[in-house]
Every structure is written in C-alpha cells, then in structure tokens.
Amino acid sequence: MSKSKEITVPDKLKGYTQVRLDVDLATGKIEESVIDPEFCRDWIGGYGFGAKVLWDELEPGIDPLSEDNILVWAIGPFPTTILPTSSKYGLFAKSPLTGMFGMSISSGSVGAQARRAGVNMIVFRGKAPEPVYFVVDDDDRYLKPCKETLWGKGCWDTEETLREEFSDQRLAVMAIGPAGERMSRIACITNDRNRQAGRTGMGAVMGSKNLKAIAFRGTKGTKVAKPAEFYKKAKKLLDVATGSATSKYRDLGTPAGLRSYNDLGMMPTYNHREGTWEKIDDNLITGEHLNEEWVVKTVACTDCPIACDHLARVPKTHSDYPNLVSSVDIELCYSFGTACGNDDWPTIFKCIELCDNLGIDGISGGVTAAMACELFEEGLITKKDLGYELPWGSTKNLVRFTREMILGEGFAGEIFGDGTRLAGKRLEKLGRENASFYGMNIKGLEMPAFDLHGMTSFAVGESVSIRGACHLRNGAYSLDRDGKFDRFAYDKPLERGKSIMGKEDGYTIIDCFIICKFTRGIYESDAELAEVYELVTGIPMTEEYLMKRAEAITNLSKCFNIREGWTRNDDHPPEKCFKTAHTKGPAKGVSLDEKGYQKLLTGYYKARGWDEETGIPTDEKLKELGLDFVIGNLKPKGGKK
Numbered sequence: 001m002s003k004s005k006e007i008t009v010p011d012k013l014k015g016y017t018q019v020r021l022d023v024d025l026a027t028g029k030i031e032e033s034v035i036d037p038e039f040c041r042d043w044i045g046g047y048g049f050g051a052k053v054l055w056d057e058l059e060p061g062i063d064p065l066s067e068d069n070i071l072v073w074a075i076g077p078f079p080t081t082i083l084p085t086s087s088k089y090g091l092f093a094k095s096p097l098t099g100m101f102g103m104s105i106s107s108g109s110v111g112a113q114a115r116r117a118g119v120n121m122i123v124f125r126g127k128a129p130e131p132v133y134f135v136v137d138d139d140d141r142y143l144k145p146c147k148e149t150l151w152g153k154g155c156w157d158t159e160e161t162l163r164e165e166f167s168d169q170r171l172a173v174m175a176i177g178p179a180g181e182r183m184s185r186i187a188c189i190t191n192d193r194n195r196q197a198g199r200t201g202m203g204a205v206m207g208s209k210n211l212k213a214i215a216f217r218g219t220k221g222t223k224v225a226k227p228a229e230f231y232k233k234a235k236k237l238l239d240v241a242t243g244s245a246t247s248k249y250r251d252l253g254t255p256a257g258l259r260s261y262n263d264l265g266m267m268p269t270y271n272h273r274e275g276t277w278e279k280i281d282d283n284l285i286t287g288e289h290l291n292e293e294w295v296v297k298t299v300a301c302t303d304c305p306i307a308c309d310h311l312a313r314v315p316k317t318h319s320d321y322p323n324l325v326s327s328v329d330i331e332l333c334y335s336f337g338t339a340c341g342n343d344d345w346p347t348i349f350k351c352i353e354l355c356d357n358l359g360i361d362g363i364s365g366g367v368t369a370a371m372a373c374e375l376f377e378e379g380l381i382t383k384k385d386l387g388y389e390l391p392w393g394s395t396k397n398l399v400r401f402t403r404e405m406i407l408g409e410g411f412a413g414e415i416f417g418d419g420t421r422l423a424g425k426r427l428e429k430l431g432r433e434n435a436s437f438y439g440m441n442i443k444g445l446e447m448p449a450f451d452l453h454g455m456t457s458f459a460v461g462e463s464v465s466i467r468g469a470c471h472l473r474n475g476a477y478s479l480d481r482d483g484k485f486d487r488f489a490y491d492k493p494l495e496r497g498k499s500i501m502g503k504e505d506g507y508t509i510i511d512c513f514i515i516c517k518f519t520r521g522i523y524e525s526d527a528e529l530a531e532v533y534e535l536v537t538g539i540p541m542t543e544e545y546l547m548k549r550a551e552a553i554t555n556l557s558k559c560f561n562i563r564e565g566w567t568r569n570d571d572h573p574p575e576k577c578f579k580t581a582h583t584k585g586p587a588k589g590v591s592l593d594e595k596g597y598q599k600l601l602t603g604y605y606k607a608r609g610w611d612e613e614t615g616i617p618t619d620e621k622l623k624e625l626g627l628d629f630v631i632g633n634l635k636p637k638g639g640k641k
C-alpha cells in the first residue's frame with residue numbers, strides 16, 4: 001500500500017452496519033442513529049468506539065456505580081466476515097474497580113449474532129426501575145422486566161432460560177450473575193457459558209443499571225467491499241491460523257505457557273513471592289498434565305479455527321465435584337493454582353466454575369484469594385475471622401472462600417468481595433497494618449500470570465496499561481521473554497519505551513478490529529492488517545494511518561484517566577516487587593529497583609511524546625494526533641471513585 005494514499009471515506013461502508021442504539025434504561029426509550037463513516041474510519045471499532053464515546057459523553061468524576069455511568073457495547077467491522085477470531089465484542093465504562101477507563105473484551109457467538117442483527121454499537125444510560133434484560137432480535141429491540149424470571153440466577157442458568165424462552169440454542173446471551181447484581185467491583189459478564197468479559201468490573205456496571213442480560217439474534221447477511229480479494233486473503237490467513245503459529249493454543253490451550261514461563265522464573269507462585277514452582281517442574285501443574293489427565297473436549301468461538309478453549313471434566317467417582325466441567329485457561333491455573341500454592345486440579349476447576357457461573361473475573365477472584373492465603377500465613381487474618389483456615393494449598397476451604405467472596409457472604413465476602421485494593425483498605429481500617437502490601441494489583445486491577453521481579457520492560461508495560469495490570473492491553477512481556485532487552489537491567493530507556501509503546505499500540509488495533517490476540521502472529525505485518533480492513537470496509541487504509549489512529553486511541557483513553565485524576569504514581573507495580581526478592585529460580589535474589597524503574601518509565605513517556613515528568617500528553621502531541629478537542633479539558637473533576 002502506498003504511504004501517500006488518501007484516506008477518503010466512501011458514502012456507504014461495508015463491514016460496519018453503522019447502527020448505533022441508545023438505550024435509556026430509566027425511561028425505556030430506545031433510539032437508533034447512523035454512525036458517521038468518518039467516525040468509523042478514525043475510531044475503527046471496539047476499543048476506539050468506546051474511548052471516543054466515553055470521552056465525549058461521560059461526565060468526569062461520576063460514581064461508576066451510579067446511574068450517571070454509561071456502558072458502551074461495541075464491535076468492529078469484521079464479525080461474520082470469515083476473518084479468523086472476529087466474533088468478539090467489547091464493553092467500556094468508567095471502571096468501578098479502578099475509577100479509570102474500564103474495558104473488557106469477550107469472544108464466543110455474541111459478535112457474530114449482533115452483526116447479523118445489524119448493530120454496531122449500543123450505549124446504555126441510566127438505571128432501570130426494576131431488573132430488565134435487553135433484546136436485539138433483528139429489528140426487534142426491546143427491554144423486558146425479569147425480576148421474577150432471571151434476577152438471582154447464575155450466568156449459566158440465565159443463558160439457558162433465555163435460550164429456552166426463544167426456543168433457540170443459537171441465541172447469544174451476555175449475563176451477569178449474583179456478583180454483578182450485588183455490584184461486586186470484580187463482577188464479570190459471561191456469554192456462551194465459558195467466555196467472559198471479565199476485567200475491570202463491567203458486570204458491576206450492568207448490575208448498577210439493573211441490566212441482567214443482553215441477548216442477540218440475527219439473520220442479516222454481511223457484505224464486504226472487495227469479496228474476491230478478501231476471500232483470497234482470509235483463506236490465506238485461515239491456512240496460517242491452522243498451522244504452527246497457533247498450534248500451542250490448539251494442542252494444549254493457553255496452559256501451554258505454564259512450563260515455559262516457569263522455566264524463565266516468570267510464573268507467579270505464592271502470590272508473587274516466587275516465579276517458579278516445583279509442582280510445575282514435576283509436571284503436576286502443566287498444560288501437558290492437564291490435557292493428559294483432565295481435558296475431554298476443545299471448543300471454538302464462532303469463526304475461529306483455533307479452538308483454544310479446553311474443557312476439563314472431573315470424573316463421576318470424585319467425592320466432591322463429580323461430573324464438574326470447567327473451561328481452563330492459564331490465567332486461572334495461575335490465579336487459583338500457582339498463586340494460591342494449590343496443586344489440586346479439581347479445586348481449580350471448581351473455583352473456575354464458581355467465578356464463571358456466579359459472575360466474577362477469575363483473575364481478580366483468584367488473585368484476591370491468593371492475597372487472603374498470604375494474609376492468613378502472615379497472621380493478618382485468622383481462623384476466627386474466616387471461620388476456617390486458609391493456608392497455602394487449601395482445597396475445600398479455598399472453594400468455600402471463593403463462594404463467599406463472590407456472594408459477599410461472611411468475613412470473606414465483606415472484606416474481599418471487591419478485590420485486593422479494597423480488601424487491603426478494609427483490613428487496615430480494622431487495624432491489620434500493611435495489609436495492602438499483599439494485594440497484587442496495579443491501578444486496582446489484579447495482576448495477570450506474569451511475575452515482574454525479573455521483567456523490567458513489562459514492569460513498565462503492565463504499569464502504564466490504561467485499564468490497570470494487564471497483559472492484553474500491553475504485550476511488552478514478550479520483550480523480556482524473547483530477550484529483546486536485558487530483563488534484569490534498566491538500560492536503553494528510550495529504546496525500550498518505543499518498543500513498549502509499539503506493543504501497546506499494536507494491541508490497540510487488535511482491540512479495535514476486534515480480533516483475538518492469539519491470531520496476532522498470523523499477520524505478516526501491520527500493513528496486512530490495514531489491507532484486510534480496506535478489503536472489508538472499502539475505506540482506503542495504510543499501515544501508517546492505522547498505527548497513528550492506534551496511538552490516538554491509546555492517548556485518548558490515557559486522557560480519560562488523567563481527567564479522572566490519574567497521576568504518575570498510578571503507573572507503578574506493587575511494592576512487593578520492589579521489597580521482596582525471589583529465593584530461587586532464574587530471578588533468585590532479584591527485586592525491582594525504584595530508581596531504575598522510574599528511569600524506564602520516563603523513557604516510555606519520552607517515547608510517547610508526553611511530558612517526561614508528569615506523563616501527561618503535551619498539547620503538541622494531542623494536536624499531532626488530531627485530539628485538539630482534549631486540549632484544555634484534562635483537569636480532574638472529582639474522579640477515581
């Protein structure tokens with residue numbers, strides 16, 4: 001593609017439906033409008049749509065669990081086009097967990113059914129006077145009360161009940177469980193039973209609006225701009241997607257990474273005290289063992305040739321969880337396994353089932369449970385508090401704790417039911433000094449399965465992520481994993497900063513399109529992403545323009561955070577990474593160095609063209625990115641509630 005190609009927009013786009021619905025939950029009014037072609041070109045879809053709408057339409061400083069929050073649901077131009085892994089959707093709101101930009105992305109059948117029903121974006125406002133669910137059934141769009149029929153049910157039961165009501169097993173249903181109803185700040189949304197929009201508490205936002213579920217069913221076709229060329233390109237991508245680039249996800253699922261990250265000392269165990277575990281060395285908690293002993297089936301989302309979802313089944317002879325079936329991901333092997341010092345697979349499966357069905361994010365839930373285990377070991381919480389013991393390696397008591405945490409019951413629910421940050425604050429109020437030290441979160445969002453002690457590049461990448469600790473907002477872990485930089489050193493701050501920025505903006509495009517991060521390796525370059533976009537939408541696109549828009553979208557969501565009160569101190573790993581060192585493995589004796597970390601953080605800000613001291617985008621940078629409307633509007637108004 002030529003660099004100088006004009007980015008003009010055709011009158012009628014393909015791929016996008018350009019249909020926006022505005023749903024006022026308080027009045028029940030539903031309005032349909034057309035999304036401008038220029039808006040589609042500049043904000044691309046998914047994450048970009050969410051970032052622009054939240055900046056433009058959300059009042060700064062509002063309480064995220066109040067009726068003032070708005071919830072944006074969006075897809076990109078690709079669902080149902082046969083582009084691999086394109087049936088995805090995103091949710092965006094001010095996060096009740098972080099008080100900043102909230103976003104969560106899920107797969108399954110929702111993106112495809114919504115596209116067939118003809119919608120691109122839905123904006124929910126206000127609070128329904130009683131529990132309701134929202135239906136998009138082709139051109140039928142309506143709210144229906146569900147206090148008697150669905151409220152109180154688990155996510156799975158809600159999905160099954162609605163599918164029965166519609167006599168259609170293909171109905172795509174996004175539902176919250178009891179955790180979302182009680183507005184737990186770590187509540188998720190479940191769809192297709194095993195797929196979750198988990199991170200940043202979007203389930204709590206649905207609960208705060210009395211919105212129990214959203215259901216989609218559609219029959220409309222999709223047209224692409226250049227069918228023959230797109231078919232050829234998509235076929236090539238499908239061939240690559242069924243080859244070696246994605247084989248580890250197909251063969252072992254994401255738990256394939258347990259062994260490799262353990263070998264590098266990056267697999268967090270015992271709530272990030274260590275980065276290796278002998279249970280992995282002994283092949284007890286590995287992807288290989290999981291698949292040999294427990295996995296019975298693999299499942300794919302709509303339009304996905306990879307099928308990374310590995311379902312494990314507990315035998316009918318098991319005394320506690322007979323016939324239990326759970327969808328197992330590496331993040332949950334970490335959160336309820338390695339982080340809790342727990343090597344009992346059925347316990348991990350049961351905790352996953354509780355999170356998915358009753359509706360909390362399994363990463364936040366498990367990392368909060370790991371915090372509780374460490375606090376128990378340290379004597380900061382006791383058997384008298386909980387009513388039971390909770391040392392490392394707990395099994396039945398870990399399940400009991402998890403259920404109580406999700407449902408908000410007992411000491412576990414009251415203290416830990418909203419994640420690690422609030423748990424620390426609540427315990428400190430009770431006089432349990434320094435309890436927050438054990439909460440492994442960044443900006444309030446619990447950390448994913450990477451231990452930062454020996455990962456200096458990702459320490460920055462994970463900390464600057466606009467939604468809090470996240471490996472899906474910034475893929476800079478690969479810089480440490482693949483040896484692009486010395487992962488124990490603090491050199492080359494600007495060079496690293498540029499690489500971290502590149503990883504972050506690359507993921508921004510993926511989250512705008514929206515496609516699965518597991519397929520990022522099937523594209524030869526960003527130019528191929530631009531080409532696919534053009535073939536589907538008919539909008540002439542270049543790699544340069546696409547990446548500039550990615551930079552603009554990352555900047556705009558950063559500006560959202562600044563407007564909500566973000567400061568440089570928010571871009572910081574947990575203190576534990578600085579004050580404790582691993583006792584074994586490749587990162588033995590290593591902890592992060594504050595001075596070195598700050599040097600790398602400044603390098604990242606510099607690479608971004610932001611003020612090096614404050615980390616705030618300069619007016620020049622905002623102008624360069626076409627974000628002039630932000631200038632003069634960055635002052636916090638309340639914020640971070």
Ligand code: SF4
Nearest residue numbers: 085107301304308516
């Ligand atoms: S790679 Fe996994 S999560 Fe992504 S679309 Fe395929 S099955 Fe779904």
